[in-house]
Amino acid sequence: MPLVVSDIPRAWRCRIVPHIRRFLHLSPSPxxxxxxxxxxxxxxxxxxxxxxxxxxxxxxxxxxxxxxxxxxxxxxxxxxxxxxxxxxxxxxxxxxxxxxxxxxxxxxxxxxxxxxxxxxxxxxxxxxxxxxxxxxxxxxxxxxxxxxxxxxxxxxxxxxxxxxxxxxxxxxxxxxxxRGHHAERKAVAAARAAVHAFLHAAAEEGESRAHHEQRIRRLRTAATAAVDHAASVLGSARSPRARPGPVRHQLGQELHRLDGLLGAGALTRDCPGATAQVGSAPHPGPLGQPSARYLLRRTFGRDPVxxxxxxxxxxxxxxxxxxxxxxxxxxxxxxxxxxxxxxxxxxxxxxxxxxxxxxxxxxxxxxxxxxxxxxxxxxxxxxxxxxxxxxxxxxxxxxxxxxxxxxxxxxxxxxxxxxxxxxxxxxxxxxxxxxxxxxxxxxxxxxxxxxxTGRRMPRRTTQRLLIRTLRATTEVLDHAAAGTSFTEDGWKARRDLRFELLACADLLPRLGADDRNLGQCQDLVDGVQQQAHAALAAGWHAEPDQLDTATRSEEIRSLLDRLPGQRTSAHTPTRGRRIRGNVR
Incomplete structure (x- = not known):
């Protein structure tokens, strides 16, 4: 007697069918x-x-x-x-x-x-x-x-x-x-679409606050990734000391404007009433990919991934x-x-x-x-x-x-x-x-x-990714509090934080798939990513003295305390002190 699908117990069908669908799935690739x-x-x-x-x-x-x-x-x-x-x-x-x-x-x-x-x-x-x-x-x-x-x-x-x-x-x-400057135009167009999607969604009112905030965070991460990718494409198109041609100069100006819009939109959400320093700020633009030395130290240095x-x-x-x-x-x-x-x-x-x-x-x-x-x-x-x-x-x-x-x-x-x-x-x-x-x-x-192999790697890597993101967050907040966000060091600090933030967005879902217990840390991951996004937004603040660094410091310390095996300093920095002392 031939076997038909209805003869298979429902529990087995629920297990088998998703795997068959994944096996046959054709991923969209425009x-x-x-x-x-x-x-x-x-x-x-x-x-x-x-x-x-x-x-x-x-x-x-x-x-x-x-x-x-x-x-x-x-x-x-x-x-x-x-x-x-x-x-x-x-x-x-x-x-x-x-x-x-x-x-x-x-x-x-x-x-x-x-x-x-x-x-x-x-x-x-x-x-x-x-x-x-x-x-x-x-x-x-x-x-x-x-x-x-x-x-x-x-x-x-x-x-x-x-x-x-x-x-x-x-x-x-x-x-x-x-096709000339096709790669640069395509990258800037993708950044433009991602930034406008975030700004449009940020201006809407979601039917469910939790769902809306999650969607906003996802769109903000996607916009950050698109701007960084465009910056890498434009930055690699010429020598750092060479003057860009008219097409690349125009694309660079547009990318600078998009990066400013992204920062201003994020600052408006995180600090209602705050003024973003966009048009009047010296703006060398996003710096794209970190240096080879940074990438090497990231794997073999302190808190290595x-x-x-x-x-x-x-x-x-x-x-x-x-x-x-x-x-x-x-x-x-x-x-x-x-x-x-x-x-x-x-x-x-x-x-x-x-x-x-x-x-x-x-x-x-x-x-x-x-x-x-x-x-x-x-x-x-x-x-x-x-x-x-x-x-x-x-x-x-x-x-x-x-x-x-x-x-x-x-x-x-x-x-x-x-x-x-x-x-x-x-x-x-x-x-x-x-x-x-x-x-x-x-x-x-x-x-x-x-x-x-690698049974313990998901938990260790998740912990180190979050620590590195928090450390990069404190660097950006230090520059924001000192009013040096638009210096070369300030831009590099933002670049490094963006890189760590995007690495978290890319790797943490994979690590969570390997260790289901990491799902219990989702609120911790969300808190770290929220602090990172808030720090990037604070970098655009036109009046650094109004930043509540003491509150941010306490929140970062709280997140660090929830990471197993991590020590924080005994004091809580007040406004004007460097937040970096909280992350060892």
Whole structure:
């Protein structure tokens, strides 16, 4: 008798159905078609050019160097040039390292694990904002270990990767010749929409006060993030000492105005009747991303947020375990197991999202293997192989932000086609079987490492994030009370507080998903975020002497006392004293 949905107990349906919906969910991604096409175009052009001037076999392997096109999309010309100059040498260099150690399997696996750890930690420390993840920084090393250990074309492919990386980087800049200041205009437009959404909502009266305040806080955080992102885009578009051109000057002035409107609107809500110092204040504008030194100290200094180290250790341990098991089981492409493990973990997501990513990886691999198994018996010509790779690249870029299972299916077709190009069609059944086994080993290793590590990290990281936010809050309040909010140091203090506030908004939901007990601290988190927003608003106060620093100090001390294991000073500063003495 066939099983129907109604036969499943209701309790089980309530548990299973949400997971199925998450698995099948297509995340909204406005403009994904255009962005996917713009990213794919230089990759496809590089692939075709190298195929024409070299051969189909090395041309297909040019795919790995062309992945640099995924870096720094929607950024200015200068920002892309600087990022490409930093990242492009890593691709051929890491592949050369892999080719060099490839003939010694155990040394190859150990080297991969070390490279994975260093690249994952470095990426998550210094790369702020959405990006492709650290996978591309060590992907070439893993591929190189296979080329050096199992083929005799390792060094020619290193040369092809170097040419492909440079060529794709140059071609990726070509769209800026047509679209000019598109990245800067788009960022300022997003900031304008976010600030106006906050101001419009702040002027409304909500039907439920608690719900309305929560919505206002969310919109204020979104507006702060949008202004900071626009500041980073504009700031990276020119040298700090260079004078901006007319377009960037106009966009900078508008961003300054939007930042002032955001500050004045926030001050009006927090301090009714207060006057905001906007038009008359010296206004160098928001300073965007903190310095590299600040980011480094944030991970390894006082009250460190060690999530980058945890992600790096997880990726390295899972890659080492998966690679070792693949070698023991004589899987010909052991690097596939290593990459499958690290691809699941490299994003630093919460446990539920990581398990979902593992399921997507398995499902996408199976789907991709089925496609390749259906196509290869037809023995398509070389031109069709390259065409399939290009279509797969476009599918990957289109679906990566929407559903990873669909993206993984295109990734599987893409990588198998590249491998078939340097082996033979006759090896396809064996290659397909190895791909499935290696993926299964990698995903299993990733899940085991995920379960066994980082149990205490959510609570510790939450505590340190809140402490860092409160410390940055006191810095801003000190400048506001001293009337130095509009000095260079005052702007930098606001920049650092904005960064910590946005880091809380990004990381705390993930940490809460890993430790349900953190839900009991939600009122504490709300209090810290409210104090941070109030401090940012106080920085715009035209009359600093009217700030009630004693009350703010008491509120911050109260929040600190509620953090386990924290000490506060014995005294309560009165007006005129520095609030920073309250945070040790």
């Amino acid at each position: 403009g994904a078609w255009l962005q996917g096409t713009l990213t794919t175009a230089p990759m496809a052009a590089s692939l075709l050019l190298i195929t024409v001037f070299a051969d189909t076999h090395p041309g297909a392997m040019a795919l790995f160097g062309s992945l640099i096109s995924l870096w720094n999309t929607n950024q200015s010309l200068r920002s892309r040039l600087r990022r490409y100059a930093a990242v492009a040498p890593i691709f051929p260099a890491s592949m050369a390292l892999g080719v060099w150690v490839g003939p010694i399997p155990w040394l190859a696996i150990s080297t991969e694990a070390l490279v994975i750890f260093l690249m994952a930690v470095g990426y998550h420390v210094f790369f702020v904002g959405p990006g492709p993840g650290p996978i591309h920084l060590f992907y070439a090393c893993a591929v190189g270990t296979y080329l050096g250990g199992s083929t005799d074309i390792g060094w020619p492919i290193v040369a092809v990767t170097a040419v492909s990386t440079a060529l794709t980087a140059v071609l990726s800049l070509s769209d800026l010749l047509v 060690r999530l980058p180290v945890l992600v790096g250790l997880r990726c390295a341990c899972a890659g080492l375990a998966a690679g070792t098991l693949a070698l023991v089981l004589h899987v010909g492409h052991a690097y596939w197991a290593v990459l499958s493990a690290t691809i699941v973990l490299h994003g630093g997501l919460d446990r539920n999202s990581t398990v979902l990513r593992a399921a997507h990886r398995l499902a996408g691999t199976v789907a991709g293997v089925l496609v390749v198994s259906a196509v290869e018996p037809l023995q398509p010509p070389a031109a069709v192989h390259i065409s399939i790779i290009i279509v797969s690249v476009w599918g990957m870029n289109l679906f990566l932000p929407r559903n990873y299972a669909l993206a993984a299916s295109f990734i599987t077709v893409m990588t198998l086609q590249a491998n078939i190009a340097i082996t033979s069609v006759d090896a396809t059944p064996h290659l397909v079987g190895q791909r499935l086994l290696a993926t299964l080993i990698g995903v299993a290793a990733a899940l085991v490492v995920l379960v066994c």
